Amino acid sequence: MLVKWEGLVIRSVNYGESSKVVTLYTREHGKVGIMARGAKKPKSRLAAVSQLFTHGYYLCKKGAGTGMPDLSQGDIAESFKELRQDLVKTAYAAYIAELLDRLTGDQERNPYLFEMLLLLYRYIDEGRDPEILCRIFESKMLIVAGIRPHLHSCTSCGAEREPYVVSITQGGLLCPACTLTDPYAVSVTPGTWKLLRLFQMFDLERLGDIEVKDSTRNQLRFILHRFMDEHLDLRLKTRSFLEQVERLTPPGPTA
Numbered sequence: 458m459l460v461k462w463e464g465l466v467i468r469s470v471n472y473g474e475s476s477k478v479v480t481l482y483t484r485e486h487g488k489v490g491i492m493a494r495g496a497k498k499p500k501s502r503l504a505a506v507s508q509l510f511t512h513g514y515y516l517c518k519k520g521a522g523t524g525m526p527d528l529s530q531g532d533i534a535e536s537f538k539e540l541r542q543d544l545v546k547t548a549y550a551a552y553i554a555e556l557l558d559r560l561t562g563d564q565e566r567n568p569y570l571f572e573m574l575l576l577l578y579r580y581i582d583e584g585r586d587p588e589i590l591c592r593i594f595e596s597k598m599l600i601v602a603g604i605r606p607h608l609h610s611c612t613s614c615g616a617e618r619e620p621y622v623v624s625i626t627q628g629g630l631l632c633p634a635c636t637l638t639d640p641y642a643v644s645v646t647p648g649t650w651k652l653l654r655l656f657q658m659f660d661l662e663r664l665g666d667i668e669v670k671d672s673t674r675n676q677l678r679f680i681l682h683r684f685m686d687e688h689l690d691l692r693l694k695t696r697s698f699l700e701q702v703e704r705l706t707p708p709g710p711t712a
Contacts, residue, residue, distance in 0.1 A: 458519045459529070462486065465574055466511045467554040471497060479507045479528065481515060482557060482574055487565040491517050493528040506531030510540060510550055510578060540582040548702040549587040552695040553577060553594055559691055560602050573597065576661050588674060588703070589667050595681045596656035604628075604688045608654035611635055621650055625683045643683070649676040678703075 464481030467488075472478045477496040481489050496503040506513050507528070512535040517526035540546045557574060561567070577594060581587045599605065607629025610617045618632040622642040630650060631642055652673065669677075685691060 460517050460519055460526070462489065462515050462517065463534075463571075464489070464513065464515055465571070465578070466507065466509050466513075467558050467574075469507055469509050475501075477507050478525070480558065482561075482571060483515075484568055484571045485566065487567050487570075488558065488561050488563050490525050490563070491515065491528045492525045496528075503528055503531060505536070506533055508536075509554070510537050511535075512537070512575060512578070535579070535582075537578050537582040539584070540578060545702055545706055546581050546587055548695070548699045549591050550578060550581055552693065552699045553591060555693050555695045556595070556598055556691075559693065560598050560689075570601070573661060580661075580664065585664070586667065586669075588678075588706075589669060591699075592652075592674075592677045592681060593656045593659060593661065595685070596653060599681070599684060599688075600657065602689055604684060605657065606653065606684060608650055608657065613638055619647065621645075621647075623650060623680055625680075625687045643680060645676050645680065646673060648673050649680065652677060653680065 462481065462483040462485050464483035466479055467482050468480035470478045472492070475495050475497045477493045479491050479493050481491060483489055493503045493507040495501045496507040498504065505511070506515070511533060513531050513533045515528060516530040518529050519526045540550050553574070557570065561570065573594070577590055580590055610630065611621070611632035612624065612627050612629035613631055613635040616632045616634065618634070621630040621632060622636050622644050623629070624631045624639040624642045626641070627639055631639060636642055648670070652669070
């Protein structure tokens with residue numbers, strides 16, 4: 458049986474001497490794995506369409522059993538050339554792909570995630586701020602994983618009283634009266650927790666130019682990664698590489 462899926466390549470692994478196992482995040486079925494036979498050969502018609510980050514349409518042959526479908530034909534819709542040629546953009550895109558891969562199950566249909574991933578890669582390819590895009594994506598993927606930091610009031614007593622600190626273990630903001638309930642709570646600027654709250658609700662299609670101070674960027678990264686480390690069992694190879702790249706990247710806007 459032949460099936461056609463619209464998908465983005467989020468993982469591509471060599472298989473044998475000439476083939477690849479490709480993981481797609483598809484509009485129709487979420488995450489699926491396919492076999493691209495001969496895709497490692499330079500002249501293969503499947504070589505380009507099986508490359509990481511490619512957005513395309515994939516015609517696959519499914520057998521009667523539960524085996525992996527074979528890729529018969531692929532048509533590239535977007536190759537994201539600029540994203541591939543810039544080390545910083547590639548590092549963010551690879552991290553986004555691995556985070557999505559690790560936090561989603563096979564064949565769990567989610568058109569919202571597909572559209573978000575596609576929009577993120579378009580924005581990164583166009584030259585939008587990849588660091589802020591990544592922080593927005595991390596905020597939304599925490600929610601996908603069942604973790605939604607409480608950022609509208611004190612998570613302990615419900616009071617709306619600043620200045621807040623962020624409690625990783627209690628899952629959100631703590632007001633001055635409740636700060637002592639978590640000796641490890643993190644002090645952040647109002648701009649940081651307000652951006653974190655915005656990222657949870659933000660519609661990427663409405664993204665304009667966002668200028669964020671370097672100190673705020675550091676706090677955003679620290680808080681989001683602390684939440685992931687505390688509540689998720691993840692060891693991402695791409696995160697280690699991205700952190701090295703971020704250390705070498707010039708600071709963001711200071712306005």
